[in-house]
Amino acid sequence: MGLLSLVWAxxxxxxxxxxxxxxxxxxxxxxTVPRWIGEADFSSLVAIAQATPGPVxxxxxxxxxxxxxxxxxxxxxxxxxxxFPALAIALAGAIGKRVxxxxxxxxxSLRTGTLAMMLMTLWxxxxxxxxxxLLAILGGLSFALVAFTKVNPLWAIFGAAAxxxxxxxxxx
Amino acid sequence: xxNVAERDLAKTPSPGSLFGVFFWISAVTVGGGYAMVPVFESxxxxxxxxxxxxxxxxxxxxxxxxxxxxxxxxxxxxxRLCGRLGAWxxxxxxxxxxxxxxxxVGALIGxxxxxxxxxxxxDGAGATVPGLVAAMIWKMAKGRAWGLRKVLSTxxxxxxxxxxxxxxxxxxxxxxxxxxxxxxxxxx
Numbered sequence: 001m002g003l004l005s006l007v008w009a010x011x012x013x014x015x016x017x018x019x020x021x022x023x024x025x026x027x028x029x030x031x032t033v034p035r036w037i038g039e040a041d042f043s044s045l046v047a048i049a050q051a052t053p054g055p056v057x058x059x060x061x062x063x064x065x066x067x068x069x070x071x072x073x074x075x076x077x078x079x080x081x082x083x084f085p086a087l088a089i090a091l092a093g094a095i096g097k098r099v100x101x102x103x104x105x106x107x108x109s110l111r112t113g114t115l116a117m118m119l120m121t122l123w124x125x126x127x128x129x130x131x132x133x134l135l136a137i138l139g140g141l142s143f144a145l146v147a148f149t150k151v152n153p154l155w156a157i158f159g160a161a162a163x164x165x166x167x168x169x170x171x172x
Numbered sequence: 173x174x175n176v177a178e179r180d181l182a183k184t185p186s187p188g189s190l191f192g193v194f195f196w197i198s199a200v201t202v203g204g205g206y207a208m209v210p211v212f213e214s215x216x217x218x219x220x221x222x223x224x225x226x227x228x229x230x231x232x233x234x235x236x237x238x239x240x241x242x243x244x245x246x247x248x249x250x251x252r253l254c255g256r257l258g259a260w261x262x263x264x265x266x267x268x269x270x271x272x273x274x275x276x277v278g279a280l281i282g283x284x285x286x287x288x289x290x291x292x293x294x295d296g297a298g299a300t301v302p303g304l305v306a307a308m309i310w311k312m313a314k315g316r317a318w319g320l321r322k323v324l325s326t327x328x329x330x331x332x333x334x335x336x337x338x339x340x341x342x343x344x345x346x347x348x349x350x351x352x353x354x355x356x357x358x359x360x
Contacts, residue, residue: 012341014238014239015238015341016238016340016341016344016345017238017239017240018237018238021204021205021240021241022204022305022308025305026337027337027340030337030338030340031337031338040295040298042298043298043299043301043302044294044295044297044298045298046298046301047294047297047298047300047301048277048281048294048297049274050203050204050301050304051202051297052202052270052273052274052277053198053199053200053201053202053269053270053273054198054204054242054266054267054269054270054271054273054274055204055205055240055241055242055243055270056204057240058240058243058267058270059270059273059274062270062271062274062275063274063277063278066274066275066278067278071275074271074274074275074278075271078267078271082239082240082243082267084238084239085237085238085239085240085243085244086239086243086247086263088237088238088239089234089237089239089244089247089248089251089259092237102352102355102356105352105355105356106236106352107236108351108355109348109351109352109355110236110348111316112322112325112326112329112351113329113344113347113348113351114312115309115312115313115316115326115330116326116327116329116330116333116344116347117330117333117344118305118308118309118312119309119326119327119330119333119334120330120333120334120337120340121305122302122305122306122309123330123334124334124337125301125302125305126302127302132295132299135295135296135299136299138296138299138300138303139299139300139301139302139303140303141303142299142300142303142304142307143302143303143304143306143307143310144303145307146303146304146307146308147306147307147310147311152203153203153300153304153307154202154203156300156303156304157297157300157304158297160296160297160299160300161293161294161296161297162293162296163296164292164293164295164296164299165289165290165292165293165296167292168288168289168291168292168293169289169292
């Protein structure tokens with residue numbers, strides 16, 4: 001039963017995954033924390049998902065599936081999150097001929113919708129309650145680095161990870 | 173737009189070679205869809221399978237579907253280059269390498285995740301995630317022509333999604349439908 005509800009959760013997530021992967025990371029969190037994965041674990045896993053080859057949302061789905069149901073869960077979550085997008089493309093040819101959509105209006109609406117989903121993602125990823133001051137600084141620095149320079153976000157991820165690991169090794 | 177039958181047959185890839193190209197790129201490109209798509213383009217163009225203009229037309233089509241960009245682009249391009257089998261070959265090629273990478277990383281974390289230094293490494297990586305998302309929102313918002321109507325509709329939809337995350341599917345679809353209707357009325 002648990003595996004079936006995981007499949008259903010990721011199938012639903014796949015339907016709204018417009019605008020690339022990051023839009024649905026918040027939704028993945030809302031659907032899977034704390035049921036299948038812990039709050040603190042989730043953010044680290046997302047960072048790893050971004051730093052591993054492959055689309056971030058797909059990687060996050062695989063990771064949550066792997067954590068909760070092993071290899072079978074990983075495969076099930078991956079296939080479910082991709083099921084609707086694949087179906088939509090396969091069926092688009094048939095439906096597209098009958099329904100005439102105003103493309104410019106649809107694109108503009110989807111842009112608004114994508115931005116709203118990103119705000120939702122940000123809301124759910126923001127640490128709730130107390131946060132370690134060093135981690136807060138590293139989060140703020142990574143925002144500035146990616147928003148205002150052309151530095152690859154991977155440097156921010158690995159840099160912050162290395163700094164915090166160093167702190168732990170030095171026992172500070 | 174041309175279809176498969178009208179293409180130069182000498183430059184039509186086999187499903188196997190299509191799978192190989194997408195598999196290889198997916199395995200070595202880190203950073204998600206936006207990082208991968210230009211690499212797909214140059215690899216396919218170099219082999220003479222597609223030109224830049226046609227590729228980005230297909231990419232625009234892929235963007236109008238839900239799903240990870242690398243995945244939808246692979247399906248649409250694969251289908252154009254060698255039919256339904258091509259779509260499958262490209263899609264599976266894109267999905268398998270990250271799947272294996274995640275299993276590997278997941279197993280490593282399962283094994284070493286309890287060590288304090290590894291835990292601190294993961295916490296440090298996780299701390300950047302809200303910052304990265306905020307930076308992406310900043311970049312997306314900067315490129316838009318904002319008016320009062322757009323600001324309010326974006327914030328209203330975001331508020332509904334945050335208040336009812338379990339109902340995000342109907343909320344999102346209803347939101348898009350309403351936006352679409354007002355967008356058309358506004359335009360006419």
